Amino acid sequence: MSRSKTDKPSALVATRPDPFRAAFQQTVELLIQRRADLLSETAINAYVDCDWLTWRGGSLKLTTTGENICAQLRNKARLHARA
Structure with missing residues (x-):
């Protein structure tokens, strides 16, 4: 069975709610x-499915x-701190 276009990790990332992203900081x-x-x-x-984490040599990386999601979250936190 082939994956549909909406099943791709990039589509999953776009639909993830902010709490999922926020929890990623704690995960990291x-x-x-x-x-x-x-x-x-x-x-x-869930994070592996979104291609935010991968298994490499038996460890999560x-x-x-x-890394880009982490940078976005840091930038968002800086913007809120300035406000």
């Missing part, structure tokens, strides 16, 4: 602290898309 912090064990399998699968 846990990865930095090497505490991926505290992440739910559901969250991991940020993808380029994930």
Whole structure:
């Protein structure tokens, strides 16, 4: 069965709500602290499906898309701090 255009990760990213994006910051912090064990399998699968995280050598790593999402979240936080 082939994937439809709306099933592609880029389409999934566009439809994700802000709480999903906001939770990604906490996920990244846990990865930095090497505490991926505290992440739910559901969250991991969702971020992998969106191409924000990938499995590399048995470890979760940020993808380029994930790095871009983090940068967007940091910029959004800076804008809110200035307001």
